[in-house]
Amino acid sequence: MIQISDLFKCFGRKIVHQGISFEVDKGEVLTIIGGSGSGKSVLLKQMVGLIKPDRGEIYIDGKAISHLEEEELQEVQKMIGYVFQEAALFDSLTVAENVSFGLYNLLKFSEHEAKKIVRDKLALVGLSGIEDLKPAQLSGGMKKRVGIARAIALNPKILLYDEPTTGLDPVMSDVINDLILKLKKETQTTAIAVTHDMKSAYKISDRIAMLYEGKILEIGTPQQIQNSKNPILRQFISGSSFGPIPIPGHKNNEHRN
């Protein structure tokens, strides 16, 4: 369903990706882990054409997206639901208007149809009846779930979740994990989730990939990742400040040098 082939991306002199390749099968959930600034969000943004790779290609359902005309790219974008890292709701719009935003803009649904979709999707994320609230009246967890409701409004074949549980309490995080699993089970949605939350990664993933220094350091099932002997991966998943991962200004990881 998704194929990333030898992707390179820099911003000025900052190299973000230097040869990334992997595939995600239909119905699979792949989680990408990696430190802050390792290029996880940039990777997701390239998959929907928001950022163009310098080299390499991304195939969505067999289509090479860097070669598409604007109209064809929009067709591909309709297949993909994107849950942004900061929920990215429009503050001046109500919840209902936020969730139905893509419906009017991309597909020209009638108001009646859009209302029904909004009601159904809010129910699915456990937020029935909040249509008329504004984002400022919502908690962080509610905003995340409204962001998910908006992403699934068009019944996408692919869902990209950028940090779906970050900043949520442990119970709400698990509600989101269950929701991701429910969408996978009920609709065969293919998903890529980006997260630092290892508990969530182990629960939702068929496979986990670690992004490090612009490359995929390792990719495997949650069990393979948990049993990895790679010292960088081990340090990351155990959340230790001691180990080979360089931390500017921090003396605790001296054994690297």
Ligand SMILES: Nc1ncnc2c1ncn2[C@@H]1O[C@H](COP(=O)(O)OP(=O)(O)OP(=O)(O)O)[C@@H](O)[C@H]1O
């Ligand atoms: N539009 C942009 N222009 C220039 N540099 C960018 C742009 N977007 C991202 N970057 C840089 O690319 C690098 C990777 O950013 P990215 O947002 O993908 O990190 P991340 O892995 O998602 O981090 P976090 O876990 O903190 O969200 C960073 O150094 C960032 O400053």
Ligand SMILES: [Mg+2]
């Ligand atoms: Mg990010």
